[in-house]
Amino acid sequence: DTTPPAAAKTTSILLLLAYEPLYPAAQSLVQALSGQLRQQVKQPLQLHVEYMDSDLLNSTTYLQQFGNLLHSKQQQGERYDLAIVAGNSALQLAAQEQQRVLADTPVVFMNVSDTALIRRLLPGGNLTGVPELPFVYEFLALCRSLFADRQTLHVIVDSRSGQRDFLPLLQQATDSLGKTLQVHSLTDLSWDELASELQQLRRQPVLLLSAYQDRLQQPKAFRDAIAFLSEQSASPLWHLWPQGIGEGLTGGVVSDRDFSVQQVAAMAGQILQGTPAASLPVHWQLTPVTLADARQLARFDISASDLPAAARLLHQQNSFWQRYGWVLLLMVTASGLTGLVLFLIWSESRRRQLSDEQLRDRTRLIRNILDSIPDLIFYKDNQGVYVFCNKPFVRVMGTNPVGKTDFDVFDQQTAEFFRSKDSEAVARKNMNANEEWVHSADGRIILLETQKTPIYDRKGRHIGVFGLSRDVTDLKKAQQNLEHIAHHDALTNLPNRLLLNKKLEYALNLARRAEEHLGILYLDLDRFKDINDTIGHDIGDLLLKDVAHRLHNNIRDSDICSRLGGDEFIVVLTNVNDVQRIQEKCEQLLQLIAQPYSLQGHLLSVFASAGISVFPQHGTSVDELIRNADAALHKAKELGRNRSYQYERQLTDSIHSRMSLEQDLRSAMETRQFTLAFQPQFKLGSLQPLRAEALLRWPHPARGMISPLEFIPLAETSGMIIELGYWVLRSACQQFLFWREQGLRLEKIAVNVSPVQINSSFANTVADILQQLNFDPHWLELEVTEGLMMSGTTEVSQQIEQLRALGVEFAIDDFGTGYSSLSKLKSMPVSVLKIDQSFVRDINDDINDFEIVRAIVAMAGSLGLTVVAEGVETAAHESTLQDLGCEWMQGYYYAKPMAADEFYQCYRNTPDA
Ligand SMILES: Nc1nc2c(ncn2[C@@H]2O[C@@H]3COP(=O)(O)O[C@H]4[C@@H](O)[C@H](n5cnc6c(=O)[nH]c(N)nc65)O[C@@H]4COP(=O)(O)O[C@H]3[C@H]2O)c(=O)[nH]1
DSSP states (O other): OOOOSSOOOOEEEEEEESSOTTOHHHHHHHHHHHHHHHHHOOSOEEEEEEEOOTTTOOOHHHHHHHHHHHHHHHHTTOOOSEEEEESHHHHHHHHHTTTTTTTTOOEEEEEEOOHHHHHHHSTTOSEEEEEOOOOHHHHHHHHHHHOTTOOEEEEEEOSOTTGGGGHHHHHHHHHHTTOEEEEEETTTOOHHHHHHHHHHOOSOOEEEOOOSBOTTOOBOOHHHHHHHHHHHOSSOEEESSSTTBTTTBOEEEEEOHHHHHHHHHHHHHHHHTTOOGGGSOOOOOOOEEEEEEHHHHHHTTOOGGGSOTTOEEESOOOSHHHHHHHHHHHHHHHHHHHHHHHHHHHHHHTGGGSOHHHHHHHHHHHHHHHHHSSSEEEEEETTSBEEEEOHHHHHHHSSOOTTOBHHHHSOHHHHHHHHHHHHHHHHHTSOEEEEEEEEOTTSOEEEEEEEEEEEEOTTSOEEEEEEEEEEOHHHHHHHHHHHHHHHBOTTTOOBOHHHHHHHHHHHHHHHHHHTOEEEEEEEEETTHHHHHHHHOHHHHHHHHHHHHHHHHHTSOTTSEEEEEETTEEEEEEEEESOTHHHHHHHHHHHHHHHSOEEETTEEEOOOEEEEEEEETTTOSSHHHHHHHHHHHHHHHHHTTSSSEEEOOHHHHHHHHHHHHHHHHHHHHHHTTOOEEEEEEEEETTOSSOSEEEEEEEEEETTTEEEOHHHHHHHHHHHTTHHHHHHHHHHHHHHHHHHHHHHTOOOOEEEEEOOGGGOSTTHHHHHHHHHHHHTOOGGGEEEEEEHHHHHHOOHHHHHHHHHHHHHTOEEEEEEETSSSOOGGGGGGSOOSEEEEOHHHHHTTTTOHHHHHHHHHHHHHHHHHTOEEEEOOOOSHHHHHHHHHHTOOEEOSTTTOOOBOHHHHHHHHTTOTTO
16 A cells, blocks of 8 residues: 555645746746755645746736736635745746735745846845846857957847846946947837848847837747747847747857756755745855857857857757657657556456466555546546546546446447547547546536547557546636736736737738728827826726727627727727728717716716728738828827827828937937027016026927927937936026026026936936036926826925925926816925916907916915916917916017027016116
8 A cells, every 4th residue: 555654744835937838948947946846845745837928928917917816826725835936027926926925935036137126125025046147248258259250249129128227237348348239129120120130140249138029019929039030130149048048049158047946946945944035145146157059059150169168058969869869758758657557457467377466466556556646547448348447537527437338427428429539549549639528526517638548469459448637627727817818908808919919810811801891990098198197097997997898899799899008999890891981980989988987986088089090901911000000090199189080101101200300309419409499487567587488499400490399209208308308407507597697687497397307316317417507496497297296106206305305496387288186286396387378378268268267376376376377479368367366477478489699688688677
């Protein structure tokens, strides 16, 4: 009897991997870890492996979803004595679940390159582990020996942070070695454009940092990305991490993962024996290993002898065992169980030749082994009569079938199905696998994955069928769940971009065959960000759900409705015969979205804009149709929102001109093409301006003066606004100092600040600039948007408060256009309100505008805020504003924005100066 005397406690370890299950490196990591852990942990061990597949799906929502999945498993009885997490996002998830799934569970991490995250978690954390650091200098040394004649290191990155964060380090390293770093960024390139750049590079070192998404936001799983890039590239691709090497990437200098696995298993062993995780030091000392794929080296004509002597080569096919070993191994494993059963049958048939006792012992041993396997194992003779089955079979099926056929045990339909699968295996003379749903004895319907193998006697005659069934119900459910998460948007449950691409591809094929049209509607909510910032993200989320619901419920089943993220939706109208219908349906959906929403006591209105592209007129591929619908959406927004626009060719041209404007903007930054204009602000009744607003001007060498309304958004999306904004601040302050020296009696200079500029270093940088210029902070007013003020994030408030403490004054620009309510004004850290010019323009004709201005002035007065009216163009404007109690004015009625010299000439001799 092999039953142990007393059941030893099972140690349960959660192995959380950031990778996808199909990823070969993930599988070998699991195997290596499980081997090492079994050596370290003496008790019975149960490993729960979870694959996050976070390369492609790395949003916070996904992390949240994954956490929920783990939590629900835990509630069904899973418990963990220890968690081993591999990869950055796995550690992120562990950090997120510290209080819930992993409460009191020690964590050992590995393959984590995010050192900031490790350092953040270490103090007080119940964790330790082995990080994975980039060996940048060692890698450059390898490049020097392999590509001695090359001075440039090419790097591939995309927009995602993480790997991209290593760029400054690489820049520093290449600079220090006198090399050049050339970045090929998927933020500017599509996959195809990157491929054609890689085709131009002949035998140059190319380092892959990160490539998951291109500028068209087309994602690729890591495996697909490296397969694609390595196939296209005329140069070998290298990596700072082991993953991907051997699967397309040529090699790299990486940390030794075998060593990490040993360390992690040793740490796990110590923790399970009672050592607190926090008392085991993190293993920061890592040894670099040069790893290379022999097949890729051969492809690029690189001699393995040029690698360091200790380099490890993958896929080196030189011995019989290396070539065919895996085939043999597979054959041996597959035939193992079959052999065991054959042995059982054989021993039964030799019963009379051996002593009874010997036979009984042997048979009992084999039975015990087969009974201890959780899978259902059975053997039927060639008449379909069960000769043997193990205990799990009897337990799950609720009956012992030995001596009976399937027809005696199961219902007619199930029995026929089982018999047909037996016959298939016999006909194929080989193992046959199938899945089958069956009723189990405890009343559940379970999914069995069954393998059937025909058995032959020594003369080759068929004598029966051996079968092995595994209960994969839970596995299938978990897979389906993950599959669903991977393909659906967590908030609205609509298909995400990945699934949209697949469905649209399918719809295109159908439309092609049926010679029908398809309509692609790219919808985006107008000013959704303001709603989010002012009323809160919770309400914003509810609103998105309602919009999704309205869209989904008002299209046909064959149509597709998908959320791309944020407030962007795509609706695909299928089976369209009359193109006119597309436009009509789009208008109908926009009207539907515009109906009011009642969300947790808030009555809200929101409008949407839509861009339309039509198959086949506006494109024949998924990419092209979505891109063109997007271009049409931009046009719709430009034309004033709450409307739709159908794609036309000129839009692509204008996108190209937008891209060329962006390039010009970069060179304008380098060649300092910008200037400042200044517009005075007057206190009522005074001819002498006491304040001036600095406004950025870009005299483009070919296109003339370009409005800030056109280029500031570009500078914001490209991040250039940060550098540009500091330039404006510095120049405006210098000009102000100069005027004061010349005798102009100005009190303050106002400078516009874009929300993008307010990051964690904003206040310190502004303070530094003021200090360098010896500029009194009380002379500075920073104009920020209403949305930013309402966003209420702690970072923004901290930055603003830090500067206010120095004496810098803050104003809300274009007040009244956002969603902030007057009652919220009290809590905003500002002292000036600038009434938007759109209210001033019609103040004498539109009673609503008049009332809004009246309310703003009254409320501001009671809060002690200064109100400045913008866009005062006529004496009538001035007099109405004066009647309402507004004291400060700015507008063309007094002066247009002008160059600094002109400003000085205008106001140096003003009577009350
Ligand atoms: N119709 C009319 N317009 C008037 C009148 N008085 C002033 N304006 C215009 O209204 C805009 C006022 O600036 P803003 O609301 O801050 O709006 C600014 C501001 O949001 C942004 N901007 C300008 N310079 C900068 C800058 O240095 N940084 C940032 N982040 N944004 C800037 O660009 C916007 C537009 O700037 P500009 O084209 O210079 O346009 C200026 C000004 O020329 C009037 O009586 N009638």
